[in-house]
Amino acid sequence: MAQPAIEETPGSGTRHAEETSAPPAGHGEHEGFVKKYLFSTDHKMIAKQYLFTGMFMALIGAFMVYAFRVQLAFPGSHVPGFGVVGPNEYNALVTNHGSIMVFWVAMPVLIAAFGNYLIPLMLGCDDMAFPRLNRLSYQVFFLSVVVLLISLFVPGGGFGGAWTAYPPLSSKAEYSLTPLGSTLWLCAVILEFVAFLIGGINFVTTTMNSRAPGMKLYDIPIVVWMIVIATLVFMASVGPLVAGAVMLLFDQLLGTAFYDPTRGGDPLLWQHLFWFFGHPEVYVVLLPACGIVAEVITVFSRKKLFGYKTVLYTAFATGIVSFFVWAHHQFVAGIDPRMANVFTATTVIISLPVAEMIFVYVATLYGGSIRLTTPMLWALAFIAEFIIGGVTGLFLGASGSDIYLHDTYFVLAHFHYTFVPIAIISVFAGITYWFPKMFGRHMNETLGKIHFWGTIIPFNGIFIPLFLLGLAGQHRRIYSYEGFPELARPELQQLRIIATVSLIVMLSFQLVFLFNFVRSMLRGRTAERNPWKANTLEWVAASPPPHGNFETMPVVYRGPYEYSVPGRDEDYWPQNQPA
């Protein structure tokens, strides 16, 4: 294993293998199974570990949503493969579905898997700055997965206080009735944060210090920038929540009263700490998704990104403004009503950088030569669906209308229209785009397109009915609406059934993806180095890249998006090709 780079002087721009242009000797070739797969310090292996763990957790999250959506469509029925979903099971299912999809799917896949895989390859270096820290990050993350999974099966059942875990419900066992479930859930979340703090340091340090010679800040591919900005936002926002979570743990276990109003605590303190992290978190996962989309649409429209710096600055602006919007989750939570005015203004204003980014992506398509490959379809679908998610957010950011829509299915449909594009659609864009690099083989395009349409069409079939249910005043996290005369009407029940049926269709099409993924990994058509004719450095390495990545460490001569440059025969111009 290469010497970890901790000894290097920061800012020196040294790369680990710079001295030798030959591949680092013996890399990865004589390692045993355990060292290679379980204790690897290779960024690509760690990325795959994060990817597979995230995919595994996605299956669990999907199973949960299947169980509780069937309950909502057919209340009280026996859910095949699960059983009857009672109120306590329902709460545990929605809580853990939310937690898993945000913390154990979106974060590990978007930030950790793509970040680990792409950053060193796209920057042209042989590994992360701190490979052993990287390994530690995954190990802590893996532990958090184990703790979370255990929390589902302890006596009393899994935690059922929503992924937001508002105290006193989350802090006192007499209220939640899940003493072990709440504590283990909280421990899992804290461990997950620790894992990403460790990993985050690595991303930022590597990007700042280990770039290929010639790669200036404005030559860094957008996806790398996005992951770095997201990491910075994450690291700056998670501190208060870790402190808050430890206080919550003390309230649970030691009988302290940080959130107990009868003994001088305040339940709203948690809400502020949670959302001070929770809202930036939305952008922590959004930015890498936007980055993946930027890479894919430039390659498959053979176009330079429209205004590289504009994208970069809007990303920074989004990251900064995201720290000042959190209380829009708390308009009706009992905060001083005057505060809502400030947070309405900041929240509505954050639409500016995000809208600008979407405009830039649309403008990038102008004058292109668009190829509708599977990754491109996913990237375009991200834009089309995210627009819906974005504009519906304005109803909720505006305090006056949020009074009605807060905590209804309108909120739920809104954030799924942002979160599914982020955590699912852009991830499929990324996986199908980088699959040839990761595994040295192509995925099947026909199966890819079947999977695409089988996901996108039912996705809208799920959430458009839920928008309507939200407008009808249906609140979230209620296991059956039979007790509410206004909501028990048959026309509303039909909407619930449409949503559930669409969900089942969408989930079954994921089997096509899994089949395609596994089959292509084993038997797919062999991929050459640069099958998409892309410019960025990862396509210079072999497919899949060996431990150490590059035979000759690349040198960079230009930015990442020089496609269709006039006067050249080829419509791409790799970053490492001398002029």
Add this chain to the structure above:
Amino acid sequence: MSGYPSAASSYAGDIDGLILFIAVLVFFWGILVELIFFGFIFKFREKKGQKAQYVTGEDKRQKRWISIPHALVFVCDVFIIIAAVRVWADVKQTLPKPDATVRVISQQWAWTFVHPGPDGALDTADDITTVDDLHLELGKTYHYELESKDVVHSFSVPAFRLKQDAVPGRTIRGWFRPIQEGTFDVQCAEICGIGHGLMPAIVKVESPAEHARWMEEAGRGALAAAPRLRAP
């Protein structure tokens, strides 16, 4: 839309108006961007022998395609903020003088409503306490005092467009004025434990005569049970 609840409070119409106003603006922008987006995908699809254009998006003339819509979005944002803040100020920030005050107490998993009796004041012997059943008089301006005995709940009456979290340890004051007779759902809008889905309640908005009749009937029961009716 058939599922949309009736507008049964004085400010329900303002909130619906705001939702409609935002809807018009965002539908305009959303549909416009989607149309341009799909138009580009169609117009600039790959054609044999045709190379893509080289557009950097860095010079002023090209940037205008982004910056002008951007400025227009900003103008729309300002309108939305102004409209939202105005509705918010009326509904949540400034409380009009009340004709009566009701106390709403949430707990796992029920709503307790304390109505002032014929004397019109709370915490007197003629208070009428009910569970899961709030009685209001049409056209009267009510203040509510919202409390929670255990965890965070949220008092939501969709037909009133009213929602306010109940926080243990605090008494939160707000207002509403029912303008339509009928029976409406109360939902808890904040997850509050296993029985969160099992705490439906109803609001009955009654004409003055009906309300007086109810008060008389319920009042007889209340006086008999008076010693139990201390405020919690």
